[in-house]
Amino acid sequence: MKKFNIVIAGGGIAGLASAEIFARSGYKVLLLEKNPKLCMEASGSHQKWFHFGSLYSVFSSPRFFQAMLKNIQYLLKYYQGFEGMNLVINREGNPYIEMRENSWFQAQHLIYLLTSTRHPDFFPKKASYLLEYIPKLHQRLFWKYIITKQFLVRHYNLYKYNWSSQKSLNDLLKVEWLQQICLPEVNFSYEQTNLNYDFFQSIKSYDCPMNTENILSDLLCSFLSHDGELWLNATYETYQCKSNKKLIITRNREIVETEKLILAIGRNLNRYLKSSVKLCTVASPLLVVYPPVCSENFVKLTPFVSKTINHIKHNYNGIPYSLIGNGYSSTVEKLKMEEVKKSLYDNAIGTFSGIDSAEISEIYFGYKTEVSKSSKNRGYDSCIKLIDRNVLGVIPGKFSLGFSLAVDIFKIITDKQPSLKIHYSSNSSAKSLISETKHEAIINQYFQQKK
């Protein structure tokens, strides 16, 4: 029987990043994935949006913003050894994206459009003026004096923070409410949208699109180069205890022995967790449009969730296209899903011209698993839970957080620091073991059929 130090079930970003960090640090690791390729589920449905923290700075609780910032710190420390990891710190201590072959990140930062409280959405409609007046007024004041203010102050702190210093990240979270902040506005081509310049303030963020195919293939190459073992089409079924070891049993009745087991099985994790932890899976729609309707990467931020919208321009094998999302997601019930699908489509039609006549305008759903009690109470950060002795369950919360999740699991299990030395040889066949994303598959399929 084969023996391992660590067996990881689930080949999404959580499983792969964890497998890589143990393998590079000298542990004997087996990664099991039930599908024929890696990242065919949530880690193949996302928008490729690398979260630096901007989106999460709007929450009054600093929890999610803090999680994203810690992730940046870990990325800079533990992933420098990868050629493609092109987020670097300049002499002034500011992060920037350096162009490299196999780059992980694109230097096309997302612009945040903060909706002004002069926008008509903040005012009651004539028909229900009296009923809506107080809630709308409350919303207006809260947005103007709390949320927007907090967003601007945290960004101001972010721009002046020196990432080479050893200063605590907590300095970035502090909001001096009386502090007068004036952040430079960036140019934004409003003419490519139906948005009215008068109602928005544009702020450049450090968020950017990520080349997940390069990230995943680098992690996989490092994992394989450090003698990691990958079994595809291998479904983890259960484990049995054998003194202080675990026997891992797959659906095909293969049995291996391990010291530790990590379950990184996304939405399937729920059935293994104790009732004290509640995972919730939400369905989020994304709209794929070809030809692209806009060249800007941006997020329209408003307190009205169904009116937020984001747009990232992607490119697959030389074909540019738009990927549009909003903040609206639902439970996995059919009726609710139809409702959010319609909401996204209506919002997109109202924001951009040309969607209804585009060659491709297709909405797909991805399934996000989060630590939260309900689909209304969202949880965007990572979670590592002890399921049994030597058995951990993990959820990254975001693809972007795969890095800090892996480092944290390593530290929890070994009580040591992961190795900073990464030796790997690029292996062109690694990419063939990784699934394309759903939006790339939609583009690919359309052009294959057209041939």
Ligand SMILES: Cc1cc2nc3c(=O)[nH]c(=O)nc-3n(C[C@H](O)[C@H](O)[C@H](O)COP(=O)(O)OP(=O)(O)OC[C@H]3O[C@@H](n4cnc5c(N)ncnc54)[C@H](O)[C@@H]3O)c2cc1C
């Ligand atoms: C629509 C959408 C948009 C998103 N956009 C972004 C974004 O732009 N940026 C961002 O940072 N995050 C984004 N996210 C979140 C991100 O995609 C997820 O948080 C992340 O991919 C989850 O990774 P995971 O490894 O936990 O899950 P998964 O990718 O689902 O991986 C779990 C793996 O376990 C395997 N598995 C399950 N059961 C078994 C078993 N018994 N045995 C073996 N294998 C098993 C599955 O096949 C799967 O490959 C988005 C998510 C969605 C749905």
